[in-house]
Amino acid sequence: MTTNAQQQLQRYLRNARYEVLPLRGVVEQVRELPAGTTVTVTSSPAKGTEATLDTAARLRDEGMHVVPHLAARLVRDSAHLSDLLARVSDLGLTEVFVIAGDAERPAGRFTDALSLLRGMEEIGTRPYRLGITGYPEQHAFIPDRMTIQATDEKARYADYIVSQICYDPNTIASWVKSMRARGVELPVYIGAPGSIDPSKLLRISMKIGLGQSMRFLRKQHGVVTKLLTRYTPENVFDELSPCLVDPDYNIAGWHLFTFNEISKTRQWAIEMADRLQEVPA
Structure with missing residues (x-):
């Protein structure tokens, strides 16, 4: 690995994006x-958009560059979107x-x-930058052809893509290559779970339907719970x-899903960057 490559990988780790939940204590x-x-702030039906924006405001006051999630299914109409x-x-x-x-x-x-x-295009208002989700593997509830079509169409309005959680690096790489072949050139942030509790990671993985990723993990390690106990984002x-x-x-960097285990995730990223410093170029 060249010195320039090492330095680029270190920058990705030291400048990673951190996704958090708008829960008590997150600030x-x-x-x-x-x-x-x-720092990106998630949105959920349980907490609502106001919780996302309230948390975003507090994190901005802490000096962070904050990116709130806007969930389409929580927006009532064009007037609400404008507001x-x-x-x-x-x-x-x-x-x-x-x-x-x-x-x-x-x-x-x-x-x-x-x-x-x-809807944003219709009302003629949008922030300076817009991000969208991409799916390296089959979505739990949406056919493959529809996620591909949606990604291609969403890309026209966006500035970057963040990949959904996927544990198989080969699948991620193939997904990026296929997008490039289709002419989608937006920079991609690779989404990965941070250094989080294994049981929490297992629950989340099952909830969001990471079928192919779960099968990959079984194939690699045997039992899912045992495998997740050993998971670290450095894999x-x-x-x-x-x-x-x-x-x-055209990878832009890392997007780390912390599930509010922020300190552990940050520590992992810094330790990984330090380890790269020690690898001979």
Whole structure:
């Protein structure tokens, strides 16, 4: 590995994005991150959009670069969308991450991320930067052809893509290559779980339907619970490193799903960056 490649991998780790949940105590935990760190705040039907934006405002006051998630299925109509975007602007936030959201029934006409992106175009208002989700493997509830089509269409409105959790590095690399072959050139942040509790990781993996990833893990290690006990994000990092520094892949860096285990995830990232410093070029 060249010195330039090592330095690029270190930058990705030291400048990783951290995704957090808008729960009690999260602001205090985020204070352990350096000022200016990009922190994305999730949105859920249980907490609602207000909890996301309230948390985003508090994290902004802590000096973070904050990216709130906007869940399409929680937005009632164009007027509501305009109000949300106005609040984002008033908070001094320049970036949002657009998702469909997990609400069983949409609050209005916005049923998915694409419809919300189109809604922004209709009202002529959008933040400086927009992010969208990409799916390296089959979605739990959406056919493959539909996720591919949706990604391609959403990409027209977005500035970058964050990959959904996937434990198989080969699947991630193949997914990026297939997007590039289809002409989707947006930079990609590789989404990976941080250093989190194994039982929590197992519950989340089952909930979001990571079928192929779970099968990959069984194949590699035998029993899922045992495998997850040994999971660290460096498994994915090590095998993806060649892609991360290959300009043809246009990888922007890491997006770490912390599930609010922020300190442990940050410690892992720094230790991994330090380890790279020690590897001979």
